Amino acid sequence: MTASHVIQLDNISYKINGQIILSNISQQVQTNSITTLIGPSGSGKTTLLKLCNALISPTNGQIFVEGQAIDTFEPTVLRRKVGIVLQQAPILRTTVFENLALPRRLQHQTLTTEEALNALIDVGLDESFLMRQATDLSGGQKQKIAIARTLLNNSTILLLDEITSALDPQSVHDIEQLILKLRQRGVTIIWITHSTRQAKDLGDMTWVLMKGELVAAGTTNEIMSSKDSRIQSFLLGRTP
Amino acid sequence: MTYTPLALTLIFVLIPLILSRTLNLGLEKDTTIATVRSVIQLLIVGYVLKFVFDTEHLVYLLLMIALMITVATLNARQKGKNIPGITWKLAVTLIVVEVITQGVLLGFHIIPPTPQYIIPISGMLIGNSMVLAILFLNRFSSEIEAHEHEIELILSLGGTPKQAVHRHLTKAIKASMIPTIEAQKTIGLVQLPGMMSGQIIGGADPIQAVQFQILIVFALLTCATLTSIIFGFLIYPSLFNERMQLIKNSFI
Ligand SMILES: Nc1ncnc2c1ncn2[C@@H]1O[C@H](COP(=O)(O)OP(=O)(O)O)[C@@H](O)[C@H]1O
Ligand SMILES: [Mg+2]
Numbered sequence: 094m095t096a097s098h099v100i101q102l103d104n105i106s107y108k109i110n111g112q113i114i115l116s117n118i119s120q121q122v123q124t125n126s127i128t129t130l131i132g133p134s135g136s137g138k139t140t141l142l143k144l145c146n147a148l149i150s151p152t153n154g155q156i157f158v159e160g161q162a163i164d165t166f167e168p169t170v171l172r173r174k175v176g177i178v179l180q181q182a183p184i185l186r187t188t189v190f191e192n193l194a195l196p197r198r199l200q201h202q203t204l205t206t207e208e209a210l211n212a213l214i215d216v217g218l219d220e221s222f223l224m225r226q227a228t229d230l231s232g233g234q235k236q237k238i239a240i241a242r243t244l245l246n247n248s249t250i251l252l253l254d255e256i257t258s259a260l261d262p263q264s265v266h267d268i269e270q271l272i273l274k275l276r277q278r279g280v281t282i283i284w285i286t287h288s289t290r291q292a293k294d295l296g297d298m299t300w301v302l303m304k305g306e307l308v309a310a311g312t313t314n315e316i317m318s319s320k321d322s323r324i325q326s327f328l329l330g331r332t333p
Numbered sequence: 334m335t336y337t338p339l340a341l342t343l344i345f346v347l348i349p350l351i352l353s354r355t356l357n358l359g360l361e362k363d364t365t366i367a368t369v370r371s372v373i374q375l376l377i378v379g380y381v382l383k384f385v386f387d388t389e390h391l392v393y394l395l396l397m398i399a400l401m402i403t404v405a406t407l408n409a410r411q412k413g414k415n416i417p418g419i420t421w422k423l424a425v426t427l428i429v430v431e432v433i434t435q436g437v438l439l440g441f442h443i444i445p446p447t448p449q450y451i452i453p454i455s456g457m458l459i460g461n462s463m464v465l466a467i468l469f470l471n472r473f474s475s476e477i478e479a480h481e482h483e484i485e486l487i488l489s490l491g492g493t494p495k496q497a498v499h500r501h502l503t504k505a506i507k508a509s510m511i512p513t514i515e516a517q518k519t520i521g522l523v524q525l526p527g528m529m530s531g532q533i534i535g536g537a538d539p540i541q542a543v544q545f546q547i548l549i550v551f552a553l554l555t556c557a558t559l560t561s562i563i564f565g566f567l568i569y570p571s572l573f574n575e576r577m578q579l580i581k582n583s584f585i
Contacts (some may be wrong), residue, residue, distance in 0.1 A: 146489055150576055168577040173491040183482045246490060263504040 097158075099250055099281045100145060100175075101123045105154030107140055107305075114140050115305045118154070122250075122298075127276055129286045129296030129313065133327065136302040139180060141290060142252040145283065146177040169199075170296075176248030180285075182239035184227045184281065190205060192227045192238055196246045204206045209241045212241040215274075217267035232259040240268065242277075251275065255286040255292070257291070289328050293317055301327070339476045343368075375502065394448050398455050405463035412467050412570075422567040423466055425443065430559045431455060434552050444475050455570045457528065457549060458556045464494075465509055465560040473505035477572060484579055494573040502569050506561040513557040517550055524549075 107115040115137045129221050130138050143149050144156060148167055156163040158175060166174075173196075185192050193212055194204040210220055216237040222230070227238055236259045243251070245301040249331045253272070272282060272295060286292055292299050296313040299326055308325055309316055319325065346368045385393045406423045413419045435451065437443070443539040444450040461467040477484065480501055520526060523544075525533070528549060532542040574580055 124430065147576065147578070148489055149578060168488075169491045169493060172489055177489050179482075179486065179489060183486050185483070195487075197489045198489065199490060199496055200357065324397060 097290060099123065099158065100283070101157040101160075103155045103157065105156060107137070107144060108152045113305055115151075118307045119298065120307060120310050122281060124281055125279055126297040127272065127282045127284060127295055128298040128300060129292035130283055130300050131289070131292055131301060131327075138222050138302050139254055141302065142177055142254055142285065145177050145250075145252055146332070147171050148177075173246045174244050174248055174250065175250040176205075176243045178240050178243045178253040178254060180258070182236075182237060182303065184235045186228050186254060187226070189225050189227045189230070189238055191221045193242050193245055205277040208245070212245055212274075215244060216241045216273055217264060217271075221298065228305045233261055233264050236260060236265065236276075236284035237268070240271075249283045250280070251283070253282065255287060256269050258287060289317075303327070304307075336501060342441055382448075382452065385452070389448065390468050394451060397448070398431065398459075401459045405459050409463045409466045409470075411471050414454065416568065416571045417437070418571060419568070422564065422571075424565040425468060425567065426560055427459055427462050429563055430556050431459060433559060434458050434556060437555075438548075438552070449511065454552070458552060461513075461553055461556050462560040465513070466564050468512070469470070469505055469509035469561050469564055471569070472508045476501040476505050481579070481581075488579065490528055494570065494577055497579075498569050498572065502565050506565045509561045511556045513515070513553060517554070520550060521546075 100122040102120050105118050106113065117271075118141070127265065128195060130141065134137055139150070144151055145158075145163075147163055147166070150164065158166065158171065167304050168280070185195065190209050193209045197204045206223070209223060213219060213222055218234065218237055218241075222238075223233070227235065228290075230238065236256060240253075240256055240308065257268050260268065269291065269295075272284065276282060282293075292313060299313040299316040301309040301316060302308055303323060307319060309319055316324065317328065337430055346364065349363055349364050350363065352358070353364065368520065385397055405427055406420060409423050410419050416422075428484070428493060433453065438454065439451075440516050448512060477498070479491070484497045486493070521529075526546050528550070529542045529546040
């Protein structure tokens with residue numbers, strides 16, 4: 094493996110209660126790229142991201158992060174390095190500020206108002222949100238808070254799970270710009286999206302997961318022009 | 334009381350048996366088993382206590398307490414069979430509760446150091462501790478189940494297992510202690526506590542009986558607090574593996 098592979102999946106499988114969720118996945122992620130992960134629901138996309146954040150461990154195979162086996166990291170360190178925005182991430186019953194401050198509090202540090210503000214601006218919200226009750230916000234606003242919260246860990250690798258599904262078109266645009274900006278800042282991104290357009294417009298690489306198998310992985314252009322009939326029909330069925 | 338009036342109390346067993354039969358409640362078998370068991374168990378306890386009191390030997394006293402702790406542990410662990418290490422965690426909790434409460438009672442000469450005092454008070458405290466541990470376990474597992482996503486979130490952001498469960502742990506600790514505190518607010522108003530009733534029937538001065546009951550009430554408060562906190566902090570790590578991952582269904 095080379096240094097430019099920031100995540101390497103080495104023949105990983107994941108089983109739960111005897112059911113195979115992911116089987117024999119080998120693939121690597123280039124530094125500073127956006128990899129879009131697509132596939133029907135239930136195909137194991139979320140499971141794959143959770144494996145990379147070490148919330149779960151593969152039944153077989155090994156994951157390397159920056160060349161180091163994932164299970165040799167201190168879990169808390171690894172999880173800050175490889176940040177994840179979970180789909181419909183829970184929002185704590187407190188202010189927006191406290192939600193944003195959570196990652197720091199977990200390290201016994203404090204978040205300054207300025208940092209909180211910058212994080213809000215990053216996701217397209219303004220200072221008026223800072224002291225609002227986070228649970229009173231709309232679904233899309235909560236989603237943005239969840240994104241900003243994970244960003245405050247300054248992860249070099251970011252795993253995003255369908256983070257634009259609850260958003261209005263303007264917000265979707267904001268978040269897409271943010272993802273591009275993050276890549277510019279040197280962040281490596283794996284992004285689960287339901288939208289073929291997003292994969293096309295933003296993805297450098299695209300992986301297609303079906304029934305726990307990685308049926309294709311390559312540059313987004315390669316995947317979009319794939320002759321594989323399963324991929325073809327999936328892309329057609331999902332094209333907006 | 335002689336055995337004749339005692340035998341007559343079987344009327345209290347016959348009433349539910351007859352009613353159960355008439356109304357088809359199907360409780361005859363359980364009632365009969367419960368009756369037989371309670372008679373046998375209590376008689377054995379009575380004779381054992383008599384023996385321990387008469388011999389006044391420290392070894393028998395310790396054996397009695399060890400037996401109570403063992404039975405309480407085995408009983409409470411039924412509620413969490415899948416939890417790794419539950420047996421020793423319960424045993425440690427009960428032992429600490431017993432040592433601290435008896436340490437205070439005996440150390441400050443609040444009760445005389447005789448089996449007549451130590452055994453019944455230990456029984457009450459250990460029994461209470463057992464019920465509380467079960468209550469805590471129920472409470473804690475439903476808290477965890479309801480907040481699984483929040484726990485996952487904190488772990489995913491680089492939090493430790495302790496940080497991830499802290500809020501739910503303290504909530505469960507608090508919730509399991511509330512019945513003890515609430516029960517004490519109405520104590521004596523509705524129902525005379527068992528120990529006090531026993532002493533009064535046995536011919537003791539009601540004021541003295543009350544004094545002892547107050548002692549028990551206070552001891553129970555400590556017992557409840559210690560049980561939930563010690564057991565809670567011993568048991569929460571069982572929710573996670575060494576990779577700081579939440580083990581689903583480990584409490585069910
Ligand atoms: N903890 C779990 N227990 C049982 N089944 C699970 C668990 N996590 C995921 N699965 C199953 O694994 C499959 C893939 O789930 P997931 O990774 O969430 O798919 P996707 O994100 O692609 O929709 C689904 O069939 C799901 O039911
Ligand atoms: Mg998913």
